[in-house]
Amino acid sequence: MPDGPLRAVIAEDQALLRVGLTRILEASGFVVIEAVDNAPSLSRALASPEVDIAVVDVRMPPSYSTEGLVAAVAARQARPGFPVLVLSQYVEPLYARELLASGEGAVGYLLKDRVADVDGFVAAVRQVAGGGTVLDPEVVAGLVSGAGREQPLERLTPREREVLTLMAEGRSNAAIAARMFVTEKAVGKHTNAIFTKLDLPPAPDDNRRVLAVLAWLDGGAR
Amino acid sequence: MTDWATMLLQPIQSLRPRPVDGDALVDRLRLTVLSLGYALAMAPALALAILSILCVPLSLVLVGLALAFAVVPATAALTAVHRRVSGSLLGEEIPSGYADTAGTNLVTRPLRWVTDKARWRDVGFLWFSATGGFAMSVLPVALLTAPVTHLVGALLDGGGWWWLLVLLDGPLLVAWWCATPGLVRGRALAERSILGHTRVERLERRVREVSASRAETLDHSAAEVRRIERDLHDGAQARIAAVGMNVGLAEKLIESDPAAAAELLREAREATVDALEDLRSVVRGIHPPALADRGLAGGIEALALPLPLPITVAVDLPGGIPQPVESAAYFAVAECLANTVKHAGATRAWVVGSYDDGVLHLEVGDDGVGGADAAGSGLSGVARRLEAFDGTLEVASPPGGPTIVTMEVPCRTGR
Numbered sequence: 001m002p003d004g005p006l007r008a009v010i011a012e013d014q015a016l017l018r019v020g021l022t023r024i025l026e027a028s029g030f031v032v033i034e035a036v037d038n039a040p041s042l043s044r045a046l047a048s049p050e051v052d053i054a055v056v057d058v059r060m061p062p063s064y065s066t067e068g069l070v071a072a073v074a075a076r077q078a079r080p081g082f083p084v085l086v087l088s089q090y091v092e093p094l095y096a097r098e099l100l101a102s103g104e105g106a107v108g109y110l111l112k113d114r115v116a117d118v119d120g121f122v123a124a125v126r127q128v129a130g131g132g133t134v135l136d137p138e139v140v141a142g143l144v145s146g147a148g149r150e151q152p153l154e155r156l157t158p159r160e161r162e163v164l165t166l167m168a169e170g171r172s173n174a175a176i177a178a179r180m181f182v183t184e185k186a187v188g189k190h191t192n193a194i195f196t197k198l199d200l201p202p203a204p205d206d207n208r209r210v211l212a213v214l215a216w217l218d219g220g221a222r
Numbered sequence: 223m224t225d226w227a228t229m230l231l232q233p234i235q236s237l238r239p240r241p242v243d244g245d246a247l248v249d250r251l252r253l254t255v256l257s258l259g260y261a262l263a264m265a266p267a268l269a270l271a272i273l274s275i276l277c278v279p280l281s282l283v284l285v286g287l288a289l290a291f292a293v294v295p296a297t298a299a300l301t302a303v304h305r306r307v308s309g310s311l312l313g314e315e316i317p318s319g320y321a322d323t324a325g326t327n328l329v330t331r332p333l334r335w336v337t338d339k340a341r342w343r344d345v346g347f348l349w350f351s352a353t354g355g356f357a358m359s360v361l362p363v364a365l366l367t368a369p370v371t372h373l374v375g376a377l378l379d380g381g382g383w384w385w386l387l388v389l390l391d392g393p394l395l396v397a398w399w400c401a402t403p404g405l406v407r408g409r410a411l412a413e414r415s416i417l418g419h420t421r422v423e424r425l426e427r428r429v430r431e432v433s434a435s436r437a438e439t440l441d442h443s444a445a446e447v448r449r450i451e452r453d454l455h456d457g458a459q460a461r462i463a464a465v466g467m468n469v470g471l472a473e474k475l476i477e478s479d480p481a482a483a484a485e486l487l488r489e490a491r492e493a494t495v496d497a498l499e500d501l502r503s504v505v506r507g508i509h510p511p512a513l514a515d516r517g518l519a520g521g522i523e524a525l526a527l528p529l530p531l532p533i534t535v536a537v538d539l540p541g542g543i544p545q546p547v548e549s550a551a552y553f554a555v556a557e558c559l560a561n562t563v564k565h566a567g568a569t570r571a572w573v574v575g576s577y578d579d580g581v582l583h584l585e586v587g588d589d590g591v592g593g594a595d596a597a598g599s600g601l602s603g604v605a606r607r608l609e610a611f612d613g614t615l616e617v618a619s620p621p622g623g624p625t626i627v628t629m630e631v632p633c634r635t636g637r
Contacts, residue, residue, distance in 0.1 A: 118474045
């Protein structure tokens with residue numbers, strides 16, 4: 001991660017939300033280089049090497065389909081590992097899969113509702129900017145319930161399943177521990193148990209771990 | 223139409239030889255005159271029949287195409303007269319049922335003609351008119367004119383042969399009396415079966431209409447769903463998300479910068495009001511509350527109330543009109559009134575509605591400038607929606623007004 005404040009580009013066609021996002025990021029110490037309202041402007045803004053992270057709405061003019069997502073994926077092809085956090089008013093696991101497939105990590109996909117939890121949202125932006133993966137609980141819930149048909153998931157205890165879900169959302173052991181009101185050590189034990197039960201290769205790095213879990217869930221969801 | 227034409231084109235009175243009276247005589251004389259007309263029509267029919275056949279090979283050298291542009295309309299004009307006459311004699315209408323040639327050009331129109339069964343029936347009719355039909359129609363004329371000719375010949379010439387022929391005329395006149403109504407009716411029936419639709423064609427046509435209107439309805443509902451999704455996404459959903467952001471940020475700033483937090487909260491409150499307004503307008507667009515609560519009459523009254531010109535609403539309907547029809551009719555009236563407000567420059571407007579004989583009638587009129595276009599996107603959209611219920615929409619809007627849109631939708635009430 002670069003030194004100094006993170007430089008962000010915001011792409012959101014709804015003026016109210018564009019202003020809201022800009023305010024929130026600026027109040028949290030980001031520099032908002034540009035806030036654009038359409039896909040062509042977004043592509044142009046993302047060409048600048050100055051940008052550390054892009055926060056992008058899926059649906060934007062001119063055609064109001066998935067221009068934002070397409071522009072984000074294209075930017076990541078031009079600049080592998082470029083951090084993109086995609087916001088949307090609805091979750092579509094298909095879009096999550098496209099994002100995840102566009103390179104390892106440094107992606108996020110959140111419902112716009114999550115922005116209201118300002119601290120959580122800002123943490124997610126930082127996490128993505130730092131190369132992490134953040135998925136909306138709704139997306140993960142969809143993946144987990146889709147994978148639920150598979151036998152191995154039934155071997156997990158309810159507690160382990162909860163940990164799995166939080167891991168898939170992109171949380172670190174420390175964050176999971178805080179969320180579940182247990183010690184980090186206890187979370188470590190759960191994650192080890194999950195990896196063993198699901199036959200996943202051990203992955204020391206948080207992000208690789210998330211990706212492994214997501215790949216497993218995504219495979220199960222198919 | 224003149225009186226003698228009305229008289230001439232009455233349905234055939236009776237096929238029986240009795241009673242033998244003045245009325246029956248007048249009817250037979252009338253039918254004989256018509257037969258003469260039928261028989262004389264053989265000349266143009268034969269000419270057109272030959273030209274029609276010539277059109278096909280001559281099309282290879284383009285002359286046929288030019289010829290077709292004269293022959294086909296002329297044939298249509300001739301058959302139109304026959305449809306009219308034979309239909310009147312049978313007391314029914316004989317539909318022409320030509321394929322629609324709207325939107326065709328000089329090249330595609332002949333193609334449309336060639337593929338149109340109704341046009342080929344016309345050609346078939348031409349040959350019938352020149353052959354069997356001619357024989358059927360010339361007979362009553364001959365049976366009546368022969369005795370007259372013989373008598374005149376006998377009186378002028380005085381030869382014995384003439385008087386012998388006059389003796390034979392009794393049976394001829396009897397034959398004329400007995401056969402004429404049957405022959406004329408036979409000809410009319412033959413024309414009906416050649417020129418009119420067969421049952422299969424009627425059904426085929428109906429199926430085409432139904433599939434077209436069904437496809438349009440599906441298109442329409444898909445477009446409606448997209449519109450609703452878009453309205454929600456851009457309206458209420460976005461505003462509520464903005465409220466969340468503002469409140470979240472205000473929560474963060476409340477200690478460090480209370481004034482900014484208060485401003486954010488005020489914005490958030492305003493956004494909730496807007497979001498509710500958005501939701502209400504979406505709901506109104508799906509199923510207007512007044513329509514749900516009060517039915518079509520109440521819905522139309524509610525519709526008229528906020529508009530900026532006086533609107534007389536006289537809608538008297540029984541209960542139990544099917545809800546989809548009510549809804550389609552409501553949005554049709556809404557579109558018409560919106561047009562009135564936008565384009566008519568009217569000082570007043572009216573909506574009249576009634577239900578008789580299983581048909582819902584609605585009339586929306588105004589005293590504005592007129593010139594409304596039924597093919598315009600708004601009204602043609604309404605027409606398409608009504609078509610789904612076999613309904614029709616007609617626009618009378620001469621320049622200078624008034625504009626009157628008449629809609630009819632067949633439907634059964636639930637009672």
